[in-house]
Amino acid sequence: xxxxxxxxxxxxxxxxxxxxxxxxxxxxxxxxxxxxxxxxxxxxxxxxxxxxxxxxxxxxxxxxxxxxxxxxxxxxxxxxxxxxxxxxxxxxxxxxxxxxxxxxxxxxxxxxxxxxxxxxxxxxxxxxxxxxxxxxxxxxxxxxxxxxxxx
Numbered sequence: 001x002x003x004x005x006x007x008x009x010x011x012x013x014x015x016x017x018x019x020x021x022x023x024x025x026x027x028x029x030x031x032x033x034x035x036x037x038x039x040x041x042x043x044x045x046x047x048x049x050x051x052x053x054x055x056x057x058x059x060x061x062x063x064x065x066x067x068x069x070x071x072x073x074x075x076x077x078x079x080x081x082x083x084x085x086x087x088x089x090x091x092x093x094x095x096x097x098x099x100x101x102x103x104x105x106x107x108x109x110x111x112x113x114x115x116x117x118x119x120x121x122x123x124x125x126x127x128x129x130x131x132x133x134x135x136x137x138x139x140x141x142x143x144x145x146x147x148x149x150x151x
Contacts, residue, residue, distance in 0.1 A: 004061040005074065010051050011041070018069060019046045021059055044071040 008023035024039045043066075044059045051057055051073060058074040065072070 005058055006042070006071075007056065007058045008042070010053055010055045010057055013046075013049075013051060013053055015043075017046055017049060019044050019051050019057075019073065021057060021071070021073075023059075042071045043069040044073050045069055046073045 006021075006023045008021040010019050011022045012020040021042050021044050022039055023042060024037055026035050026037055028034070029036050042059060044057075045062075045065050059071045060074050062070060062072045064070040
């Protein structure tokens with residue numbers, strides 16, 4: 001039977017020759033069709049005690065070593081942490097080049113301001129004409145009420 005290999009982060013190294021590895025996997029939910037994260041913790045055997053908290057390690061399934069421990073660490077944290085400084089140094093160099101390029105580029109002049117548009121207050125005043133009052137309707141109603149009283 002093939003041995004399973006999983007990859008995860010070390011969350012605890014307090015035990016002697018044992019580390020706790022948090023393995024995260026993603027799967028598509030059968031009903032909602034969304035991707036769901038599921039995490040599992042495995043106790044893995046670390047013979048040399050080189051692995052520290054936060055290291056990314058690969059663990060391999062093996063015959064049971066104790067009640068809970070049936071995994072062992074394949075790649076230790078020392079090998080993983082040895083490659084990280086090289087990557088960080090490589091990332092820092094291009095960033096330094098970019099800042100030099102920015103300094104070397106000529107400074108841009110501020111954009112010239114556009115002349116302000118003339119206000120057209122005369123047109124607005126001409127458009128607003130006072131509305132004529134309708135007083136005839138009131139007078140007619142008053143006359144009707146007077147004629148009813150006379151009758």
